[in-house]
Amino acid sequence: MFKEELKQIMVDLKLSQTKLSELTGIGKSSISQYLSGKNVPTESRQREIAESLGLNANYFLEESDNQEQVNYTPIKxxxxxxxxxxxxxxxxxxxxxxxxxxxxxxxxxxxxxxxxxxxxxxxxxxxxxxxxxxxxxx
The missing domain is CATH 3.90.105 (Molybdopterin biosynthesis moea protein, domain 2)
Known part of the structure; x- marks a missing residue:
């Protein structure tokens, strides 16, 4: 589920909602709605978020039975x-x-x-x- 994956990435990268907003160019209110599950971003927006964080563009779109097993490339x-x-x-x-x-x-x-x-x-x-x-x- 997108909101859980995003929350985990934010914890892993030690990002606040404000920093995520700055890095992605997405408004803080939209970030808040994504994290609460009220809204889910479009696939293209999910790709933009992933790329802004240095992840594979399809990171949030890939299906996984256990999200903790998904490996992502650390940000250089x-x-x-x-x-x-x-x-x-x-x-x-x-x-x-x-x-x-x-x-x-x-x-x-x-x-x-x-x-x-x-x-x-x-x-x-x-x-x-x-x-x-x-x-x-x-």
């Missing part, structure tokens, strides 16, 4: 230092942009009063910035 991630080097900016600028929600390819989570954890989706970074990370020295 970049560190702020790598993203900064590729963009020609400092790692601190990347970190601040992630903290402020400026960059659409990643986010920052405040884990304590003085600590942040950063997530940069390498595929989204590549698509949006048009910097082929495979050909750059990391």
């Amino acid at each position: 991630k970049l560190q702020p230092e790598q993203a900064g080097k590729l963009m020609g900016i400092s790692k601190d600028t990347v970190r601040k942009g992630l903290q402020d929600g400026i960059f659409p390819w990643g986010y920052a989570v405040k884990t304590s009063p003085k600590r942040w954890t950063y997530f940069i989706n390498a595929q989204k970074f590549d698509e949006i910035e048009r910097i082929n990370i495979e050909t750059k020295d990391e």
